[in-house]
Amino acid sequence: MKSDHHSRLERASASLTGLSVGDSFGDQFFVSDQIIELRLLHRSPPPPVWFVTDDTIMAQSVVEVLSSSGTIDQDKLAQAFANRYTRDPGRGYGGTAHRILRSIASGTSWQVAASEAFDGMGSMGNGGAMRAGPLGAWFACDLVEVILEQAQRSAAVTHSHPEGQAGAMAVALAAAYAVNHPGRETCPELLAHVQGHLPDGETRSIIRRAMDIPFTRPPGVVAAMLGSGERVLAQDTVPFALWCAARHWSSYPAAIWSTVSGLGDRDTTCAIVGSIVALSAGLPSIPQEWLDSREPIPP
Numbered sequence: 262m263k264s265d266h267h268s269r270l271e272r273a274s275a276s277l278t279g280l281s282v283g284d285s286f287g288d289q290f291f292v293s294d295q296i297i298e299l300r301l302l303h304r305s306p307p308p309p310v311w312f313v314t315d316d317t318i319m320a321q322s323v324v325e326v327l328s329s330s331g332t333i334d335q336d337k338l339a340q341a342f343a344n345r346y347t348r349d350p351g352r353g354y355g356g357t358a359h360r361i362l363r364s365i366a367s368g369t370s371w372q373v374a375a376s377e378a379f380d381g382m383g384s385m386g387n388g389g390a391m392r393a394g395p396l397g398a399w400f401a402c403d404l405v406e407v408i409l410e411q412a413q414r415s416a417a418v419t420h421s422h423p424e425g426q427a428g429a430m431a432v433a434l435a436a437a438y439a440v441n442h443p444g445r446e447t448c449p450e451l452l453a454h455v456q457g458h459l460p461d462g463e464t465r466s467i468i469r470r471a472m473d474i475p476f477t478r479p480p481g482v483v484a485a486m487l488g489s490g491e492r493v494l495a496q497d498t499v500p501f502a503l504w505c506a507a508r509h510w511s512s513y514p515a516a517i518w519s520t521v522s523g524l525g526d527r528d529t530t531c532a533i534v535g536s537i538v539a540l541s542a543g544l545p546s547i548p549q550e551w552l553d554s555r556e557p558i559p560p
């Protein structure tokens with residue numbers, strides 16, 4: 262696996278492309294049950310334009326900092342998050358993210374802003390996980406310990422709760438695994454690999470549960486078993502996303518259709534899956550029509 266700057270950036274950008282198409286696709290499914298049912302039945306993609314949301318915008322900052330520093334410089338990352346937020350706050354950020362990013366933008370340190378969330382418990386939301394795929398791609402040529410540490414640092418800027426960080430570690434590990442193990446139809450080993458390296462906690466134990474669910478199960482049923490982000494938490498978002506990615510390792514559109522059928526936090530589950538499967542299935546697996554439907558990613 263190549264470790265030069267150009268190759269790392271190329272991989273991270275591929276993951277970001279998959280992430281952004283998944284994010285913007287999934288976000289188009291916050292519509293009536295009837296429309297969703299019809300689209301799923303006929304596999305007919307939503308009409309364009311598909312707008313990207315906070316998932317893509319924050320992941321852009323991750324890639325930008327990695328590209329300029331080669332590592333997660335947390336101060337720079339916090340500033341990049343705050344700058345993009347200030348420029349365009351209407352990208353579907355969650356309530357806690359609004360507070361944290363506004364606070365950082367007004368000069369509060371990220372350490373203080375992140376730790377004040379949820380009465381001092383810190384956020385265990387899925388926001389660290391949703392932007393971690395490109396980071397895993399960047400560090401795919403490095404040791405697992407490096408991936409874990411960098412993912413943890415990238416999440417900690419906004420998510421000081423260990424579950425919020427574990428979600429990011431899980432997605433980064435999965436993206437790195439996709440880079441290193443492409444080209445098979447399904448990848449049941451993914452779940453075991455990720456859970457084997459995660460710190461103990463709820464995210465890990467639900468991924469452990471996902472390992473026992475056969476790929477013959479319909480994704481909608483599995484979403485009900487594992488959660489698909491209804492609570493917007495790392496632990497009720499990441500396990501289902503990883504199961505979907507593993508089930509459709511070689512097909513970006515199949516992965517995204519399955520993921521969106523789980524409903525829940527659908528822009529984020531599709532963003533996570535897209536950021537991984539773009540690497541395992543390769544960029545050509547993303548339909549051109551889908552790329553054209555997504556708005557050009559803002560600077």
Ligand SMILES: [Mg+2]
Binds near residue numbers: 316352353354529
């Ligand atoms: Mg979003």
